[in-house]
Amino acid sequence: MAYRYRITIEMLGVRAGSDQDGTSLQFCIDNHDDLLKIAETIRSKRWFDKDKSVSLAIGLKLFSEIVLEKRHDPLFAPLVLPIRDFVRRLKHAQAHLMDR
Numbered sequence: 001m002a003y004r005y006r007i008t009i010e011m012l013g014v015r016a017g018s019d020q021d022g023t024s025l026q027f028c029i030d031n032h033d034d035l036l037k038i039a040e041t042i043r044s045k046r047w048f049d050k051d052k053s054v055s056l057a058i059g060l061k062l063f064s065e066i067v068l069e070k071r072h073d074p075l076f077a078p079l080v081l082p083i084r085d086f087v088r089r090l091k092h093a094q095a096h097l098m099d100r
Helices: 035-044 050-069 077-092
Strands: 003-010 024-031
Touching: 024 050, 035 050, 050 077
Parallel strands: none
Antiparallel strands: 003 024
16 A cells, blocks of 8 residues: 655754745655654654654655665665664664663
8 A cells, every 4th residue: 555645845944044934845755654653653752852753754764765666776775774674673662772
């Protein structure tokens, strides 16, 4: 089963302030996982604050989906096993094992 998502990134400014406020990027992607459920699972482990947890979950899933899709491409092939290992460890890690 594939899920379809619309991802929106909106620039809110830079730390010192910016006249670029309101700039945004939007795209649609398919993913074989429920990204909202995964983001909530990572958030519930309380390793990071809410925003960093969601950033980790969504960023990792978007990247790993492309690595999986392109696993035979020489550019991406070396990443398949390390990402698979990291995701496996992340799924089984306990909150007290993570360095806050």
